[in-house]
Amino acid sequence: MALVVQKYGGSSVGDADSLHRVARRIVQTREAGHDVAVVVSAMGDTTDDLLDLTRQITREPTARELDMLLTAGERISMALLAMAIHELDHPAVSFTGAQAGLRTTDDFGAARILEVTPDRITETLRSGAVAIVAGFQGWSDDDVTTLGRGGSDTTAVALAAALDADVCEIYTDVDGLYSADPRVVSHAQQLPVLTSEEALELSAHGAKILHLRSVELARRHGVPLHVRSSFGTGAGTWVTDDPTVVPPDHPTVPGSNREESVEEPVISGVAHSHDQSKVTVVGVPDVPGTAAAIFAVMTGAVSTVDMVGQTHTAADTGLIDFSFALPVEDGRRAMDALRAAQERLGFADITYTDAVGKVSVVGVGMRSTPEVPAQLFEALAQAGITVHLIATSEIRLSAVVDEDQLEEATRVLHEAFGLGAEDEAVVHAGSGR
Amino acid sequence: MALVVQKYGGSSVGDADSLHRVARRIVQTREAGHDVAVVVSAMGDTTDDLLDLTRQITREPTARELDMLLTAGERISMALLAMAIHELDHPAVSFTGAQAGLRTTDDFGAARILEVTPDRITETLRSGAVAIVAGFQGWSDDDVTTLGRGGSDTTAVALAAALDADVCEIYTDVDGLYSADPRVVSHAQQLPVLTSEEALELSAHGAKILHLRSVELARRHGVPLHVRSSFGTGAGTWVTDDPTVVPPDHPTVPGSNREESVEEPVISGVAHSHDQSKVTVVGVPDVPGTAAAIFAVMTGAVSTVDMVGQTHTAADTGLIDFSFALPVEDGRRAMDALRAAQERLGFADITYTDAVGKVSVVGVGMRSTPEVPAQLFEALAQAGITVHLIATSEIRLSAVVDEDQLEEATRVLHEAFGLGAEDEAVVHAGSGR
Structure with a gap:
């Protein structure tokens, strides 16, 4: 039995059907015997819609009020996801960033996490329920803050670190990191395992799947990342410096044309x-x-x-x-x-x-x-x-x-x-x- | 200089234009020298849209999660309203029910207010800013609750009582209480003043403008209500048992055909x-x-x-x-x-x-x-x-x-x-x- 943090991005929870699919995946993980804490982003276009509304009000929104506004997005997705899990007869409780204990600096729109005290999450997991946590948000001096770009991934990694989770699964709309962007390189192949340093360099220099900030945080706290597609069942990409956390049945060689090689590849991507x-x-x-x-x-x-x-x-x-x-x-x-x-x-x-x-x-x-x-x-x-x-x-x-x-x-x-x-x-x- | 609580319902803040209009009205009140705390409902159809989404997820939403979901509505309207006030060069800060100190019972979906400790509101008003408070919501044991029907009016009256406000203005899409529903009685006239008992009976037995619960609360705490249209500039209806709070220039006789009468009307509505x-x-x-x-x-x-x-x-x-x-x-x-x-x-x-x-x-x-x-x-x-x-x-x-x-x-x-x-x-x- 493991403690798994799963993060689902906006494209994984775009509508009611997607929420049902994500709920089934969470319940499968529960039924496999694991404790599951879920970090969820705002649904699909919610953030863009809220920004459109904002532009109709002002060209210079106050940072504090913009954070108050945008955090409505995760509130919607996390409550609906909890309901979708209940619908599958599993208990689930949703928590805002503040309720999950994510204390941040007061830099509205680009807050940094200072401390995570996930007492309510621990308690919820102990009770046998799934804990759902709003990504992208925290609190500072009783005010709501957002973490800016890559915020939900960062929430997931920070929570995984604080909970001492066995793995932080990042669900997205592709099935892992690739040796190059498949839209540019048609023969690009999915990478089964990367070191945190490699993932860091790839993310810093153009690969868009993982946010640099969350990779840095995962590296610092030794949190193994597992990047997977929320639409398929592929093996995904592990990002870790500890090969023992990767399951033995996980693919180890990047592609069939490299199988004859006895050495690790010089270049990963x-x-x-x-x-x-x-x-x-x-x-x-x-x-x-x-x-x-x-x-x-x-x-x-x-x-x-x-x-x-x-x-x-x-x-x-x-x-x-x-x-x-x-x-x-x-x-x-x-x-x-x-x-x-x-x-x-x-x-x-x-x-x-x-x-x-x-x-x-x-x-x-x-x-x-x-x-x-x-x-x-x-x-x-x-x-x-x-x-x-x-x-x-x-x-x-x-x-x-x-x-x-x-x-x-x-x-x-x-x-x-x-x-x-x-x-x-x-x-x-x-x-x- | 007075302390005024203003409540704007969903139809008063249906879109960006309405929010701008409401912001101008608030700023006018500020510029007349008054302190203003505003209670705002979710925008127009937001609540219905969220309930539609819910129905796509489950037929039996958990009460706690439904409250988490629905409170996203006021979060959106209050943040946008604060921005619209900033756009008119006046400071404004928005607060959730919890931040405004509305502690309630844990009856999700129908919570009752136990206590209001509006320290942050008082502080905000003292700083010269407009305080915007989410209607309809509170908190109980670190969980978000909603007050159920008539919740935003109730929030406004409870806040007015806690702040010892001079008046609680209820803005709606009609310009006051009428002697009968004007859709049924074409010659119905707007009532300038009602006692709290009359307003209570009218609300309890069919008049839909004021929620019974908020009238009861106003009566118990002696909060004068002033029901007005957010679309026009009519004199509105005062609901109070203290005639001295009604401004001297407010109309006192219900209609021209009663001007000859020296007595108060037997029946108000x-x-x-x-x-x-x-x-x-x-x-x-x-x-x-x-x-x-x-x-x-x-x-x-x-x-x-x-x-x-x-x-x-x-x-x-x-x-x-x-x-x-x-x-x-x-x-x-x-x-x-x-x-x-x-x-x-x-x-x-x-x-x-x-x-x-x-x-x-x-x-x-x-x-x-x-x-x-x-x-x-x-x-x-x-x-x-x-x-x-x-x-x-x-x-x-x-x-x-x-x-x-x-x-x-x-x-x-x-x-x-x-x-x-x-x-x-x-x-x-x-x-x-």
């Missing part, structure tokens, strides 16, 4: 991201301290600077160019900050483009395989794809390329690192959302 | 109710104790028995009939209880009909005017309307008549007691709901 921009500071005097000054301006303006390239414009001018890759929402902000400091920094000009994208290869095997950068450059060069910038972590290598070559680059690298399955990927998507 | 049934116990042995036994059975089965008529079937049989008038939802239940006791009580048969209605005339002047019953019988008799049963309180006289004569009876009594205005009533109804 390829992520890509369209939402990139490139800022180039042109004609910077090549004197000590300039690079540091430019960095200081950048880091004051934006959240993360992922990649830097430095090129001499001409050997005899004593001027250099700096290029940065940034998420597109940060690009303009960085440019404004740099322009404001142009006189002090003494550079000639700035150029900006968002017609770039980023492709990243991720795998723990990179640590022991120094050939990866060479393989990447060679594969892209053979395909006629120019690399503008490059960045690495211990287990990731990212390249910025022209946006119109991004998907081709993704396919090329997926193939070059031998990730392709023999068959086309079949994604069990329910609503197509 | 006529209420009618379609939802009535008549149960007759036929052939009851006329021996001591039988009536008491029948009553005991009835009072065990139903909430209120309003009227009783006793008729000898024939002088020589020694048998009598008892008739009762009951709200239609109680009628069948009473009949079942009586049938179960038929052997013990020894009666011959029971008849039941719901093709009856009740018309009631109400007025504090009845205390000093013993002619009212005679006038009522005469007026109805002249119009060819048969009275089946009759009941009285100190200030009310009710008659049960055939349902197809009910509206005619209402018009006849309205006319007979001189309540008609010279012009047809113009009801400022917004949505027609």
